[in-house]
Amino acid sequence: MKKWTSSLIIVALLALASYWFEQNGEPTDPSSPSDSSVVQLTFPSDRYPETAKHIQDAIAKGESATCTINREQAEENRKESLKGIPTKKGYDRDEWPMAMCKEGGVGADIEYITPSDNRGAGSWVGNQLEDYADGTRVEFMFK
Numbered sequence: 001m002k003k004w005t006s007s008l009i010i011v012a013l014l015a016l017a018s019y020w021f022e023q024n025g026e027p028t029d030p031s032s033p034s035d036s037s038v039v040q041l042t043f044p045s046d047r048y049p050e051t052a053k054h055i056q057d058a059i060a061k062g063e064s065a066t067c068t069i070n071r072e073q074a075e076e077n078r079k080e081s082l083k084g085i086p087t088k089k090g091y092d093r094d095e096w097p098m099a100m101c102k103e104g105g106v107g108a109d110i111e112y113i114t115p116s117d118n119r120g121a122g123s124w125v126g127n128q129l130e131d132y133a134d135g136t137r138v139e140f141m142f143k
Contacts, residue, residue, distance in 0.1 A: 038066060038137045041128055043121075045142050050113045051094060051121035052142055058096040058109035059140075067101035069129060069136045074099040081108035092118040098125070 045052035059065045070077075078099035085093055091112040097103040129138065 038139045039132065040139050040141050041125075042141045042143050044124065048117050048121035048124065050111075050117040054094050054109070054111040054113060055096050055140060056142060057111070061109060063096055063109050064103050065140050067097055067103060067138045067140065069100060069132055069134050069138065070102040070104075071100050071134055073102065073105070077101070077105035077108075080105040081110065085110050088112050091115070094118045098122075 043052055043055065078095070081095045081099060081104060082093055087093065092115045094111050094113040095104060095108040096111075097108055099105070099108075129136075132138070
C-alpha cells in the first residue's frame with residue numbers, strides 16, 4: 001500500500017510539473033495564428049551571445065523584432081539575403097530577419113558569426129517554433 005501511495009504521489013507531482021511548465025514555458029500557445037496575436041519568444045542570450053548581439057544590433061538599426069513564419073520562402077530568402085556577401089573561413093553568415101521569416105530576404109542584416117553559436121541558435125529557434133504554423137508572428141525578446 002505504501003508503494004502504491006508513493007507512486008501515486010510521484011505521478012501527481014509529475015503531472016503538476018508538466019502542467020506548470022506548459023503554462024509557463026515559452027512560447028506558450030502553438031495554436032494557429034490570429035491576425036492580432038504575437039507569440040513572444042525569449043531568446044537565450046547567455047547560450048548564443050553572438051547571435052543575440054547580432055539580432056539586437058539589427059533591430060536597433062531598424063530591422064523588425066517580429067518574425068512572421070514563412071517556411072516555404074526560406075530557401076529563396078536565404079539566397080537573396082546572402083547574395084553578394086562572401087563566405088569567410090571559420091564563420092557562418094547570420095541573417096536577421098531569418099530566412100524563415102516573411103520579413104527576411106533582400107535587405108536582411110548580415111553578420112559573420114562563429115558556426116557553433118549560429119547553428120546552435122538556429123536549432124534552438126527551430127525547436128521552439130516547430131509547432132507553430134506559417135503566418136504565426138513571433139516577437140523576439142532577450143534575457
